[in-house]
Amino acid sequence: MEDDMDIKTTIVNSLSAVLADELNNTEIKNLLEVPKSSKLGDYAFPTFILAKSRHQAPQKIAQELVEQLDHEPYEKIEATGAYVNFFLNKGNFAEATLQTILTSGDQYGDSQVGQAGNVPIDMSSPNIAKPMSMGHLRSTVIGNALANIYKKIGYQPIKINYLGDWGTQFGKLIVGYHKWGSEAEIKEDPIGNLLKYYVHFHEAAEKDPELDDEGRAWFKKLEDGDPEATHLWEWFRGLSLAEFQKIYDRLGIEFDSFNGEAYYNDKMDPVVDELKAKNLLQESRGAQIVDLTDENLTPALIKRSDGATLYITRDLAAATDRYNKFHFAKSLYVVGSEQTEHFKQLKAVLKKMGDDWSDDIIHVPFGLITKDGKKLSTRKGNVVLLDKVLDEAVDLAKQQIAAKNPDLAHADQVAHQVGVGAVIFHDLKNDRLDSFDFSLGEVVRFEGETGPYVQYSNARAQSILRKAKREVNLDDVLNLADPNAWDTIKYLADFPAMVLRAANEYEPSVIAKYALRLAKTFNKYYANSKILVEDDQLNARLALVKATSQVLQQSLALLGVQAPDEM
RNA sequence: GGCCCCGUGGCUCAGCUGGAUAGAGCAACGGUUUCCUAAACCGUAGGUCAUCAGUUCAAAUCUGAUCGGGGUCACCA
Numbered sequence: 001m002e003d004d005m006d007i008k009t010t011i012v013n014s015l016s017a018v019l020a021d022e023l024n025n026t027e028i029k030n031l032l033e034v035p036k037s038s039k040l041g042d043y044a045f046p047t048f049i050l051a052k053s054r055h056q057a058p059q060k061i062a063q064e065l066v067e068q069l070d071h072e073p074y075e076k077i078e079a080t081g082a083y084v085n086f087f088l089n090k091g092n093f094a095e096a097t098l099q100t101i102l103t104s105g106d107q108y109g110d111s112q113v114g115q116a117g118n119v120p121i122d123m124s125s126p127n128i129a130k131p132m133s134m135g136h137l138r139s140t141v142i143g144n145a146l147a148n149i150y151k152k153i154g155y156q157p158i159k160i161n162y163l164g165d166w167g168t169q170f171g172k173l174i175v176g177y178h179k180w181g182s183e184a185e186i187k188e189d190p191i192g193n194l195l196k197y198y199v200h201f202h203e204a205a206e207k208d209p210e211l212d213d214e215g216r217a218w219f220k221k222l223e224d225g226d227p228e229a230t231h232l233w234e235w236f237r238g239l240s241l242a243e244f245q246k247i248y249d250r251l252g253i254e255f256d257s258f259n260g261e262a263y264y265n266d267k268m269d270p271v272v273d274e275l276k277a278k279n280l281l282q283e284s285r286g287a288q289i290v291d292l293t294d295e296n297l298t299p300a301l302i303k304r305s306d307g308a309t310l311y312i313t314r315d316l317a318a319a320t321d322r323y324n325k326f327h328f329a330k331s332l333y334v335v336g337s338e339q340t341e342h343f344k345q346l347k348a349v350l351k352k353m354g355d356d357w358s359d360d361i362i363h364v365p366f367g368l369i370t371k372d373g374k375k376l377s378t379r380k381g382n383v384v385l386l387d388k389v390l391d392e393a394v395d396l397a398k399q400q401i402a403a404k405n406p407d408l409a410h411a412d413q414v415a416h417q418v419g420v421g422a423v424i425f426h427d428l429k430n431d432r433l434d435s436f437d438f439s440l441g442e443v444v445r446f447e448g449e450t451g452p453y454v455q456y457s458n459a460r461a462q463s464i465l466r467k468a469k470r471e472v473n474l475d476d477v478l479n480l481a482d483p484n485a486w487d488t489i490k491y492l493a494d495f496p497a498m499v500l501r502a503a504n505e506y507e508p509s510v511i512a513k514y515a516l517r518l519a520k521t522f523n524k525y526y527a528n529s530k531i532l533v534e535d536d537q538l539n540a541r542l543a544l545v546k547a548t549s550q551v552l553q554q555s556l557a558l559l560g561v562q563a564p565d566e567m
Numbered sequence: 568g569g570c571c572c573c574g575u576g577g578c579u580c581a582g583c584u585g586g587a588u589a590g591a592g593c594a595a596c597g598g599u600u601u602c603c604u605a606a607a608c609c610g611u612a613g614g615u616c617a618u619c620a621g622u623u624c625a626a627a628u629c630u631g632a633u634c635g636g637g638g639u640c641a642c643c644a
Contacts, residue, residue: 033586046586048624058624081587127644164644261644287642296570297640304642311644338638340571367572368638404606418606430580433572435637442579446606448592449580456606464603501583513581520591527599527608545603567606 007093008032010073011043011086018068022050038487041078041085048082058082090486091479094540097493098478101547106554109496113503114155117329120322121147121157124255125335127164128240129173129194132247134384134438135336135376138366141424141560142432143334144253145508146364148558153503158326159253162318163260165237169198171219174232175211176201190239195378223265237262250390250420253560267317268309272302280352290349300345315346323357330360332506337365337433364506367435376438384438393444394419400446401567408566417562418452419444424561425451429512449516451561454552457519461549462565464531465542472543480540484529487521488548495551499558508559515555522548 012028019028028045035044047061054061062079071077075087101108123143126132147157176197177186185193205211222229241258248254272288275281280290286305292298302313322331333343343363350358368375371382397419401411408414426443430436446452480489494514502510531541553563 030584031586034583036582036587036590040587044587046625048586051624083587125644167644169643285642289641299641301641306642308642310642314644335644336638337572339644341639342644365572370637400606405604408604434580435573436579439579442593445593448606450592450606452606453592456604460604460607467603510583516591517581523607524609526603530603532603566604 007088008043011045014069014073015045015065015084017070018065019050022053035083035085038490040080040083042088042490043086045084045086046082047084090483090489091481093493094480094485094489094544095478097489098480098540098543098547099474101492101550102472102474102543105550108551109499109554110152110154111496111500112154113500114150114153114329117155118326119147119150119155119157119330119332120326120328121159122162122318122331122333122335123159124253125162125164125260126240126244127169128237128260129169129191129198130164130240130378131191131195131383132244132386133376133378134369134386134389137386137423137427138369139334139336140248140251140253141427142364142366142508143332144251144560145428145511145558146332146334146503146506148560149499149503149508149511152499152558155329158257159255160257160259160322161255163237163241163258163262165260166262166265166314168216168219170222170233170236171217172201172205172212172215173198173236174218174222174229175214177232179204186239190236191243194236194240247386247390250416251424251560252420252562261314264314264317264321267321268313271316271320272309272313274353275302275349278353280349290352292345292348295344295348297341297345297348300349312342312346312349315342316349319346319350319358319361320355323355328357328360330362331357332362332364334364334366337367339363340365362506364432366432370435370437373437389423389440389443390420392419392440393423396444397422397446397452405567414564414567417564418446418455418567421451421455421556421561422446423451425454425512425559428508428559429516431509432507451556452567454515454519454556455561455563455567457523458549458552458556458563459565459567460526461522461545461552464526464545465549468532468542470542472546473539474543476539477536478540478543480537480544482525482529482537482541484525485541485544488518488525488544491518491521492544492547492551495554502558511555511558515552515559518548518555519552522552 008029011032012025015028016025031045031049033044033046035041047058047065050061051058059079059082062082062084065084066077066079069077069084073089075089077087078085121143124136124140126136143159147159150157173194180200181193181197201211201215218229222233272281275290281288281302282291284299287301288303289299289301292300300312301310303309319331322328335343340363343361347358347361350361370376371384374382376382376384394415397415398411401408401415422445423443429449498510498514502508531545556563
């Protein structure tokens with residue numbers, strides 16, 4: 001970043017020296033661009049804007065500027081068409097970039113823009129007694145990546161798993177368990193059997209609507225603190241959590257809090273009271289609502305006509321609680337895009353309550369995953385179980401290792417890293433908002449633009465470093481002049497800017513795409529240039545290999561993907 | 568119907584605050600291993616950037632309309 005800024009400033013100053021009468025520094029800076037191909041140069045200045053005032057052809061202006069400019073700080077300056085193209089001094093730039101990266105180590109790209117502000121992140125949020133599907137994966141891995149990215153730029157992320165652990169479904173579950181379940185069955189396969197009772201309940205309730213009343217009655221008991229209901233709830237919740245934990249362990253993701261919906265049960269009354277006190281609550285069709293027509297939103301339903309609370313009531317309590325606890329700089333909600341309206345309502349209600357911090361609540365939506373074009377639904381059996389996908393991916397990775405690298409040490413561990421890495425990376429590489437239809441073949445692919453491709457590139461880099469049998473010496477030559485290496489060096493210098501962009505856009509895919517691009521140029525580099533040759537550039541080449549490996553590892557780490565040294 | 572998102576080669580997608588001949592990956596076809604792991608690299612073929620109009624010296628990118636797909640529109644979360 002520093003280097004990038006310095007270079008841009010240098011170029012702006014150069015241009016300013018000959019254009020001071022026509023354009024100021026900011027204008028020049030905004031016009032500067034990076035050519036599509038580095039054959040055209042490293043930075044370009046388009047001259048179209050001067051054509052009018054000078055009454056000259058842009059091509060001619062470009063040529064004139066090249067003649068007037070001071071060429072000294074650059075390798076060369078050329079006029080190509082209407083552009084003035086600047087070529088950086090490659091040796092110097094390589095030296096500075098590699099020096100910065102290798103001395104900063106894992107801190108390369110760190111910044112303090114967050115000023116240690118708290119950033120609670122609402123993420124993952126699976127429902128108790130239901131299996132985790134591919135749908136939950138998105139929220140989980142996006143939230144985790146954003147936590148890593150925000151930490152890197154100086155914030156204090158707080159990962160909150162807002163479990164779906166309350167609601168009428170628990171009454172239904174209890175009824176289902178009483179009618180068809182057994183302790184032994186549940187111990188054998190907790191989630192599988194709880195889900196079975198739940199599905200069974202819904203089937204039975206179709207024919208016998210009285211079951212629904214029974215379910216509601218048991219939920220009422222639960223709310224009233226009935227000992228049996230409470231005991232069963234705690235039991236189901238604990239079992240589910242243990243199952244979830246296995247998946248989180250496989251993914252390598254940890255949380256700072258598991259405060260789910262149940263946690264806010266006793267925190268809703270104060271919010272409702274406050275709404276009442278501020279005259280925001282009104283009755284409509286028997287329900288209590290906050291009118292939001294002035295915000296062009298549908299009314300927020302705070303209490304049902306039977307007096308029960310709703311999703312937004314709990315979320316209001318949760319948001320307030322999080323603010324009181326953390327005084328957050330931002331509060332992120334990594335929740336599907338189908339809930340966009342809900343978060344608009346949430347913010348609008350908080351705003352009406354006078355909570356200005358509602359501006360810092362940010363919904364980070366993501367696109368829907370479908371299966372055969374249809375929305376995933378646990379009840380309808382249209383599910384893609386996350387556990388199964390991970391199994392499949394790890395199995396495939398094992399097969400790949402057996403075929404390609406049979407002598408690999410710790411093969412099982414690497415298979416896990418590669419298989420899981422492929423699944424996570426696949427979910428993060430595209431724009432958050434893109435919806436996609438689930439395809440196992442696509443998710444567990446290891447070739448082309450995939451996580452394993454990046455991992456492989458890093459493993460190759462590590463392999464070269466091992467074979468070098470010497471350390472990179474930062475006091476020795478670093479001014480790598482090989483043209484094949486140039487794109488890699490420039491991309492390496494881009495990393496800090498990419499981290500900031502990913503944070504600003506709440507978009508982990510920025511990092512994923514960056515890692516792919518860096519891996520690709522690096523692969524191209526070492527396919528065309530031999531690294532391990534004894535000459536005066538060996539140290540510089542090894543420095544590049546090391547720096548690349550380091551940045552690839554950092555990028556993967558930000559995404560929550562592991563990077564094996566060998567694969 | 569109102570509001571929101573999306574529409575780029577057979578498939579999946581990049582294209583940053585508008586700029587130089589629209590880029591990748593997969594699939595297809597051909598090539599590269601006595602050479603640092605062929606999970607790689609190189610090449611060939613494939614696109615009127617949904618359509619129309621507007622703004623601009625310049626539009627895949629900005630504006631409006633049309634068509635097509637998805638989401639959402641109070642007592643689920």
